[in-house]
Amino acid sequence: MALTIDLVDVFVDEAGAHGNPLGIAWASPSTRGRERDIVADVGFSETVFIDxxxxxxxxxRIFGxxxxxxFSGHPLVGLAAWLLGSGDDIRSIAVPAGDVRVRADGDLVFVRALPEWAPEFQLEQLDSVEAVEGVDPDAYGRGLHYVWAWIDEGGGRVRARMFAPGLGIREDEATGSAAIRLSAQLARDLDIRQGAGSMLRTHSRYLGQQIEVGGRTSPARTFELG
Known part of the structure; x- marks a missing residue:
């Protein structure tokens, strides 16, 4: 039996370009226990299954x-945007880490989470945007590495890249969890340009603890798997 997968790009720029691809599927008895195989067949870093x-x-539930x-940032932002775009007035998504609050602001969709729900990243500040853009992903091994530099420190604008070759991710185009960790460490709102041009925004003001991350998500396209 074919499985319907909706595909979206999360954290696209204002022109709808770039972004991190995400698969979205409804969970069913036919998907239970097969999630990792489905992720491999879809071919993206993560797919989210709606229970x-x-x-x-x-x-x-999110599978990589x-x-x-x-918990993972870009799947939850993408799922929230997809549900809102489908007509569901969604305000909360429960995942194993906890209840993630959802908020829309025009064409931007945000989710709110505790920083400790996100994986630990090695946050490495470099001296310049040029230094970030010149980094060789193959120089990194195990672990999750988020390298960044200020574009405009006063304006909270950041250039970043993320590498996790130990997980089979040479370079991640847009990483919501890393943006949450960086915003929490710096204790400020950020506009982040990551990868080839993806755009992420964070707000660090929620209860002094929770961080909001969000951005734009592309319209969905659908295909049948299997």
Whole structure:
């Protein structure tokens, strides 16, 4: 039986370019226990499986190439935007890490989370944007590496790249969890340009603890798997 997958790009720029691709599927008995195989077949770093939507609340699970993730930024921003675009007035998505609040602001969609829900990243500040752009991804081995530099420190504008070759990700185009960690460390709102041109925004003001990350998500395109 074919599985319908919706594909979106998360954290696209104002022209709808770049962004991190995401697969979205409804969970069912036919997907249970096959999530990692489905992720491999879809070919993206992560796919999110929707368990339920009831009123303003949804439940979902996120799977990457190595297995289930309790929290991940770009899948939740992408799922929230997809649900809102489908007519669901969603305000919360429950994942294993906790309940993630959702907010829309024009064409931007944000999710809110505790920084400790995100994986630990090695946050490495470099001296210049040129230094960030000149980094060789193959210079990094195990771990999650987020290298960054100020474009405009006063304006909170950052240039960043993320490498996780140990997880099979030579370079990640847009990493919401890393943006959350960086915003928490700096204790300020950020506009981040990552990868080839993806755009992420963070707000660090929620309760002095939670960080909001968001951006634009492309319209969905659908294909059948299997």
């Amino acid at each position: 339920s939507v009831s009123g303003r609340d949804a439940r979902a 190439r190595a297995g289930e993730l309790p």
